[in-house]
Amino acid sequence: MIWFLEGQASQRDILLGAREALPAHIRITASHRSDRPEITGLADIALQEPADSDERIPWVIHTAVARGVQVVVAGRLGALYEAHRADFNAAGLTLVTGGLSPHTFACVDDKATFTAMAHAAGLACIPATTVTSSEQLQAAYQACRASGEVCVKPVVGIYGQGFWRLREGLDPYRCFANPDAREVDFATYLRAYAAQPEREPLLVMPYLPGPECSVDMVCEAGRVVAYVGRRKSGAHQRFERDTAATGLAIAAAEHFHCDGIVNVQTRDDIDGQPRLLEINPRYSGGIGYTRMTGINLAGIFATRRLGLPEPAGHWIDAVRVKPITVAVLAQG
Structure with a gap:
């Protein structure tokens, strides 16, 4: 039995992929700290986790042993x-977290540390x-401005929270009128930043004009065994393999000894060359799109961890996916 603990909203996609690949007699457990039946209802066993972090660890271990779980996925x-x-x-439980030691998380969660270590390892980064x-x-x-446009982001954070592109000549009110654009003139940003004497560490870096590539992958003890790269193209997402961006992402995941379903992001510079942005030692919000390519990453992960034959992958070229919102009946 395999147990997927609370993750991003794409936990639902992970369950779908795992169920598609696993034999019917293999039971899947899913849990969330909130009442999320639209996610956990896809599993054979649905549980609600304790809200308190101190209670969660012993509860997970006790419950896993009592229910015969073999693999626990954070x-x-x-x-x-x-x-x-x-x-x-x-x-006697196999734990999968995205890394193999606290050192991996210390390296990748702090973006300043990650950038310095990636640079020292010869990985092309910003x-x-x-x-x-x-x-x-x-x-x-x-x-930084001497060489082009500048952007900023927090040293620690997810989902692009706190990212801003600093552009000269913008209407100062633009950041309020259209915050989703993530653009602000530097004078306005500096005034807001200086309003408090102490701030959390911030990264200042060149803004790269090229597209991002988000690479979802399955890793085992620092070795990538399956992957799919995807890029946003207008309202759609397109997919790629064996490109400079996916090669850089694989090298980064292996260097930082990732283990599990992880996500690595790159962005192209002005010359079209990929630069490493970050490693997320967890599955991404968009991993569900990758199944449309014929590569079931969640299924590959689950079967291999349980010692079962993995699903055959048949790469489909020129796939284009557009996410839509659908209503899901939430029972329970």
Whole structure:
């Protein structure tokens, strides 16, 4: 039996992929701390996790042992579970967190540390300066601006929260009128940043004009066994394999010893060359789209972890996917 703990909303897609690949007699457990039957209802066994983090670890271990679970897959809280790997091992459980030690999470969750280590490893990445004050921000901006447009983002964060493109000559009100554009003039941003004497660390870096490539992959002890790259193209997503971007993503995941279903993001520079953005040691929000290519990443992951034959992959070229919103009956 395999148990998928609370993850992103794409936990539903992970369950669909796993169920498609696993034999009918293999039971799947899914859980979430909130009442999310539209997600957990796809599993054979649906559970609700304790809200308190201190209670969650012993509850997961006890429940897994009692129900005969073999593999426990962390979702959003990989670092928390990784810190208790010894407890899972002692209980005879295989724990999958996205990494193999707390060191992996310390390296990839802090984007300043990640950038420095990636650069030292010879992985093409975006140079960045860490700032913690308005004076440092202004100095870093002026230095970076000399070579082109500038952007900023928090040292720690997900979903692109806190990312802003700093553009000269913009109407200062634009960031309020159209916040989804993530564009603001530097003077406005600096005034807001300087309103408090202390801020969380921020990265200042060149803004790359090229498209992003999000590479979803299955890793085992620092080795990539399956992957699909995808790029947004207007309202659609397109997919790729064996490109410079996917090659860079694979090299990064293997260098940082990823383990599980993870996501690596790159962005092309002005010359069309990919640069490493970040590693997310968990499955992405868009991983469900990749099944349309004929590669079932969740199914490959689940079968291999349970020692079962993995589903055959048949890559389909020129696939284009458009996400839509549908209503799901939430029972229970």
